[in-house]
Amino acid sequence: MKQEKLPWLADNPFYTKRFAFFVGRRCRTATIRDVAREVHLDWKTVKDLEKQYMREQLRRAGNPAPGALGIDELSIRKGHTYRIIVSDLERRRPIWFGGEDRSEQSMDRFYEWLGPARSRGIRLAVMDMWKPFRNSTRKAAPQASILFDKFHVMRHLGDALDKVRKSEYARLTGKDRSYIKGHKYTLLSHRDNLTLDRRKALKKLLSANRRLHTAYLLKESFGQLWDYQREAWARRFFENWKATLRWQRLKPYQKFAQMIERHWDGIAAYCRPENKVSLGFVEGLNNKIRVIQRRAYGLRDEEYLRLKILTCMLPEI
Numbered sequence: 001m002k003q004e005k006l007p008w009l010a011d012n013p014f015y016t017k018r019f020a021f022f023v024g025r026r027c028r029t030a031t032i033r034d035v036a037r038e039v040h041l042d043w044k045t046v047k048d049l050e051k052q053y054m055r056e057q058l059r060r061a062g063n064p065a066p067g068a069l070g071i072d073e074l075s076i077r078k079g080h081t082y083r084i085i086v087s088d089l090e091r092r093r094p095i096w097f098g099g100e101d102r103s104e105q106s107m108d109r110f111y112e113w114l115g116p117a118r119s120r121g122i123r124l125a126v127m128d129m130w131k132p133f134r135n136s137t138r139k140a141a142p143q144a145s146i147l148f149d150k151f152h153v154m155r156h157l158g159d160a161l162d163k164v165r166k167s168e169y170a171r172l173t174g175k176d177r178s179y180i181k182g183h184k185y186t187l188l189s190h191r192d193n194l195t196l197d198r199r200k201a202l203k204k205l206l207s208a209n210r211r212l213h214t215a216y217l218l219k220e221s222f223g224q225l226w227d228y229q230r231e232a233w234a235r236r237f238f239e240n241w242k243a244t245l246r247w248q249r250l251k252p253y254q255k256f257a258q259m260i261e262r263h264w265d266g267i268a269a270y271c272r273p274e275n276k277v278s279l280g281f282v283e284g285l286n287n288k289i290r291v292i293q294r295r296a297y298g299l300r301d302e303e304y305l306r307l308k309i310l311t312c313m314l315p316e317i
Contacts (some may be wrong), residue, residue, distance in 0.1 A: 004110060004217060011052050015049065017052075019049070020049040020052050022291075023035060023039060023046055023050060023051045023053065024052070024053020024054065024057075025053070025316050026039075027046070027050040028316065032046050035050075046083075046109055047086050048170055051149070051160050051303075051304065054206065054307040054308070054311045056309060057311045057314045058310060058314075060317060061093070064088050064091070064095040064114075064118075064123055065118050066088040066089075066091070066121070067090055067121060067122065067123050067124070068090050068123065068124040068125075068126070068128045068277050069086055069087065069088070069089065069122055069125045069132050069144075070087040070088075070124065070127075070149075070285075071084065071125060071137075072083075072085050072127070072128065072149075072285075073130070074286075074289060076099075076302070079290070081101075081232065082099075082101050082108055083098060083302075084096075084097070084099040084107060084110065085097050085285070086102045086110050087281065087285060087302040089124075089126060089277055089281055089282075089310075092278075092281050092313060093313040093314060094309055094312070094313065095310070096110050096114075096310075097305075097310055098113075101132075102132065104129065104133075104136045105213060107132055107133055107136035108136050108139075108140070108196055110136075110159050111137075111139075111140035111141070114237070119140050119141045119280055120141070120143065122143070122144045123144055123145065124145050124147060124274075124277065125137045125141065125146050125147070125148075126147045126148075126149050126277065126279065126282065127149060127257075128148065128152035129146065129152065129153075129263050132141045134266075135148075144273075145208055145272070145275055146265075146266050146267040146269050147266055147269045147270055147275055148263055149279060150223075150279045151205075151262070151279065151280075151282075152271070154222070154223065156259065157256055158219070159252075160219075160250075160252035160253050160255070161188065161216065161252075162187070162188065162189060162254055163252040164185060164211065164250060164253070165180060165184065165215075166181060167185075169181065174184075175209065176209070179204060179205045179209065180205065180212070183201060183205055185201070186198050186201055186202050187202070187205075187207070187212070188253070190204060190220075191220070194217070211249070211250070214248055214250070215248075215250055216219040218241070218244065218245070218250075218253060221241065222241060223236060225237055225238060225241075226279075231268045231271045231272075233271075234267075234268055235264075235268065237313060238260065241257075245257060246258045249274065271301075288312050289309055289312070292305075292308050292309070292312065306307070
């Protein structure tokens, strides 16, 4: 008895590859349940067909040889359960999802998967200020420049501003306190992203509280640090920014400045022309992943989540 393999059949022999790829394309923009209802199939069958589609996407994309990496962690469920996501910043696509947590040992797994030859080709690694990521990268790719992600740095500054807001709210009473209440995200958002009503509220708040006004202006101006083309100019800007803190009684900002001082090399690295990469990609990828998780109402199948993340930036087939 001889079995003949038909190349146009899907892994599930009841369906063709053409149909499996149709289902996979539909699942890029719709939930599994909606697609199952559309094609009159069980949701488990639709999910298996989508997995086949995504594996074929990865096969066609080929093995990555990245020159610039973006490294970030993802919380996949409550209880500090993390996985690491590594992206190719030049090709603008995630290339690895894995690990057991965000430890140095989990980060080492990526470099083992990539291999010594391709690790030697890495010239830049963009990450947050998490020490295990730095240690693993320096060990596996010592030639790579380490650059701290602007969005993570600014998030720390946003936290410092929020601590100032909380301290002012606790210090004040009556009408002065009412100006602050309910305006956390008004302060933390970029002014260009605020509605007209929010801008009016921000203007009233800043005119009513001098310390918050100073803290807000310092937060808004700090982003200029990434505009400089030379490290000396960036350093001069940072020294001037620090000098303005001297008499302001903003302890959270002083702690932030000390943190920047400790990690200066990884921030100033962006001034070098060869390190000018789009830092917004990793943040955009995180937003896309949050949409994937929200659409799935909590993914229990980790392999499915891995495939969804690794293929979310790949073209359709």
